[in-house]
Amino acid sequence: MEQLEIDAYAPAQMAARVEKAGIVKGNLDFLSTFTLAVLAGAFIAFGAVLYTYVIHDSTLSTGLTKLVGGLVFCLGLILVIVAGAELFTGNNLIVMAYVSRKVTLEQLLRNWGIVFLGNLVGSLGIVFFMWMTGQWTDGESAVGVKALMIANAKVNITFSEALARGTLCNILVCLAVWLCFSGRSVTDKILAIIFPITAFVALGFEHSVANMYFIPAGLLLKHNPQVIAAAQAALARVPDLSGLTIPGFLVNNLLPVTIGNIIGGGVLVAAVYWFVYLRRAAAEPLRRLMTKGPIAVAADTSVADAVRLMKQHAIGSVLVGEATSAVGIMSEADIVRKVIAEGHDPAKVKVQQVMSAPLVSVDIKTSVYNVYRTMADRRVRHLIITEEGRQVGFISVKDLLKRPLI
Numbered sequence: 001m002e003q004l005e006i007d008a009y010a011p012a013q014m015a016a017r018v019e020k021a022g023i024v025k026g027n028l029d030f031l032s033t034f035t036l037a038v039l040a041g042a043f044i045a046f047g048a049v050l051y052t053y054v055i056h057d058s059t060l061s062t063g064l065t066k067l068v069g070g071l072v073f074c075l076g077l078i079l080v081i082v083a084g085a086e087l088f089t090g091n092n093l094i095v096m097a098y099v100s101r102k103v104t105l106e107q108l109l110r111n112w113g114i115v116f117l118g119n120l121v122g123s124l125g126i127v128f129f130m131w132m133t134g135q136w137t138d139g140e141s142a143v144g145v146k147a148l149m150i151a152n153a154k155v156n157i158t159f160s161e162a163l164a165r166g167t168l169c170n171i172l173v174c175l176a177v178w179l180c181f182s183g184r185s186v187t188d189k190i191l192a193i194i195f196p197i198t199a200f201v202a203l204g205f206e207h208s209v210a211n212m213y214f215i216p217a218g219l220l221l222k223h224n225p226q227v228i229a230a231a232q233a234a235l236a237r238v239p240d241l242s243g244l245t246i247p248g249f250l251v252n253n254l255l256p257v258t259i260g261n262i263i264g265g266g267v268l269v270a271a272v273y274w275f276v277y278l279r280r281a282a283a284e285p286l287r288r289l290m291t292k293g294p295i296a297v298a299a300d301t302s303v304a305d306a307v308r309l310m311k312q313h314a315i316g317s318v319l320v321g322e323a324t325s326a327v328g329i330m331s332e333a334d335i336v337r338k339v340i341a342e343g344h345d346p347a348k349v350k351v352q353q354v355m356s357a358p359l360v361s362v363d364i365k366t367s368v369y370n371v372y373r374t375m376a377d378r379r380v381r382h383l384i385i386t387e388e389g390r391q392v393g394f395i396s397v398k399d400l401l402k403r404p405l406i
Contacts, residue, residue: 361383
């Protein structure tokens with residue numbers, strides 16, 4: 001029975017789990033990815049809606065108001081992580097699987113593109129429903145005024161400010177997601193989310209998906225006379241909304257914030273933790289999968305003697321020749337098909353008569369993906385592993401299945 005573990009996963013284990021999740025995400029089909037992305041956009045928008053409602057009439061100090069707002073905004077990521085959804089900013093962690101060469105650049109960009117679009121659709125869906133509810137006019141339109149001012153402030157920061165705030169934001173968001181991979185329960189994950197997400201919101205950093213709700217909401221409210229009148233009354237002047245336009249949303253805010261999010265999550269979190277915990281395995285992924293110092297037999301050894309040797313060492317294959325310069329390989333499949341099935345006496349058949357040759361070799365730095373591909377293309381079940389031209393081991397399909405890389 002599998003041992004029950006209650007301790008949090010260690011950082012090295014977390015890195016392996018994040019990498020594995022990246023592989024799954026990179027290979028998820030379009031419809032599933034897009035649907036989960038729409039959900040994530042809606043979930044983050046729910047957090048943004050709650051944030052707006054909670055702080056719109058706060059009489060606390062600015063710092064405490066932002067702290068409370070950040071705390072309630074955590075709803076969004078809690079829904080994403082616990083319910084399951086595809087969030088662009090969190091998916092920047094797929095970089096760990098990419099730099100380990102376990103997903104391709106095409107798979108990485110495909111996931112990001114689909115998820116980004118799905119997040120936008122989900123966020124805009126909540127904007128539409130909020131407009132339908134009429135709740136922006138609550139409290140003499142105070143809720144709408146707050147939503148309008150949030151959007152207007154976001155489109156009026158400079159490109160460099162948006163880039164920096166986006167970078168810092170996704171450091172904290174991806175750290176929250178990273179910490180979730182240490183947890184074994186829903187409670188663990190919620191607690192892991194609260195502090196980093198509260199911090200990024202309270203500190204005024206910029207989240208691309210949250211802004212897919214905040215700014216389109218402001219674009220709608222800009223044309224609501226009731227909200228504009230309330231804003232003018234609250235500010236004692238006509239608010240300057242000249243920057244609150246679709247180009248202002250896409251170019252002045254979403255573009256730099258998205259770039260910053262990628263830098264913060266993909267480079268400063270994912271790539272850094274990959275460098276610390278996964279780079280050695282990624283550089284030579286076959287070293288811990290291959291059979292090291294493989295058993296070898298002479299070409300004129302009988303199959304019966306080779307079988308006894310295989311049984312003694314609990315292995316399914318032997319090299320033929322020298323371990324460092326083999327000329328062939330004999331596996332259980334060779335024995336069954338070429339000896340047993342044909343009714344030959346294993347004691348009288350020589351290994352060289354049934355071995356598979358010539359051998360196909362790959363360098364020890366070859367990615368696992370390319371090992372599978374080589375086996376499929378060459379229609380072999382075993383590959384010789386070489387390092388600087390020397391044979392250092394071999395790997396079989398059974399090795400890949402018994403000892404998965406993650």
